[in-house]
Amino acid sequence: MTNSIGTLMLAEAGEASARVADTLARNAPTAAALARHVAEVKPAAIVTCARGSSDHAATFAKYVLETLVGIPVSSAAPSVASVYAAPLRAEGVLMIAISQSGRSPDLLATIDRYRAAGAKVAVIVNDEASPMATRADWLFPIGAGPERSVAATKSFILSLAVIAEIAAVLGKDASLGEALDQLPAQLAAAFDLDWTPLTSTLADATNLFVLGRGYGLGIAQEAALKLKETCALHAEAFSSAEVRHGPMAIVGDRFPVIAFAGSGHDGDDVRSAMGDFAGRGACPLLADASGSGGTLPAIAAHPVIEPILMIQSFYRAAEALARTRGLDPDSPPHLRKVTETR
Incomplete structure (x- = not known):
């Protein structure tokens, strides 16, 4: 794809491949230290703490950590701390907080509440001078x-890469570690x-679904968000399993559906759902890492890596779509870079 207009979104998304190797190398000792803690303490649960794109990274973390490490992962509700100030019991819990800015008051309140209740905290953050970084037992x-x-792009991709690195080390998954070595070139x-x-x-679309499952669900959520904020498109993200429980009733003739299908079993269900939608006359846009003939090309890799590669391809397409629709993807209306929720 060629692009003669140098938007910040396009340039920044393209930077991820050049930064990921240094990021992974820098964080390798911290991942090893966290693995030693997990082996010794054997946390009963992992709780993620995030908002926006970082919360989509937390969805990715849930599936990767549960499948490779075997510890249940759930998502904290920041309002429990920031609005209700409810007491918690968190002994033996590992919290993983994810943020670009590290400054959102409700996330900080949640971390403080969990720390006071006995949890240990790993922080994945871009701003190392942020208040969130100072709260970390392990800083990534x-x-x-x-x-x-x-529109966050490279920060999301690098967050996914760090999560994959943590999972590879905690889960002692050598194949994923080797796959991460190939990630810069593949990105x-x-x-x-x-x-x-x-x-x-999607040039003239108004509504659409975005599907994924398992490792790919977090990037479906992220893609739907980016279509809203950069392209003024009403996009809803669903698991390919959940979409069958009611939402698929509105999918009919010419209704657009984007789907991210990995090469594994999670992708099989996505492909099946897209086949059903195509039979109803929908407009299927399928990124399929299995190589079985999707509308959008995708690179086959380790199953954990494939979603990271697909969201990188998507970011470039979303930037082009925003401009096609006469919009500036760098400055969506009513939004600002750092959102400080309370």
Whole structure:
């Protein structure tokens, strides 16, 4: 894909491939230290703490950590701490907090509440000078550098990479560790894939679904958010399992559906759902790492890595779509870079 207009979103998304190797190398000792703690303490549960794109990274973390490490993962509700100030019991809990800015008051309140209740906290954050970073028992800087576009891109990709690194070390998964070594080159290749069918199909769209499952659900959530904030498109993200429980009733003739299908069993269900939708006359836009003929090209890799590559391809397509629709993806209306929820 070529692009003659240098938006910040396009430039920043493209930087991820150049930064990921340094980020992973820098965080390797901290991941090893966290693994020693997990082996010794054997946490009963992991609780994630995040908002926005970082919460989509937390969805990715849930599936990766539960499948590779075997510890149940749930998501904290920040309002429990910031609005209700409710007491908690968190002995033996590991919290993983994820943020770009590390400054949202409700996330900080949640971390403080869990720490006071006995939890240990690993922080994945871009701003190492942030208040969240100072609360970390284990600090994982994502190393994205300044991100000036309102739409987070490289910070999301690097957060996913750090999560995959943590899972590989905690789960002693050598194959994932080896796959992470290939990630920089694969991200660069993914950024160059031709996703123009997405741009042409959605140029005049008003509503759509975005599907994923398992490892791919978090990037479906992220893609739906980016379509809202950069392209003014009403997009809803669903698991390919959940979409069958009611939402699929509105999918009919010419209704657009984007789907991210990995090469494994989680992707099989996504492919099945998209086959059903195509039979109803929908407009399917399928990124399929299995190589079985999706609308959008995708790179086959380790199952944990494939979603990271697909969201990189998506970011370039979303930037092009925003401009096609006459919008500036760097400055969406009514939004700002740091959202400080309370």
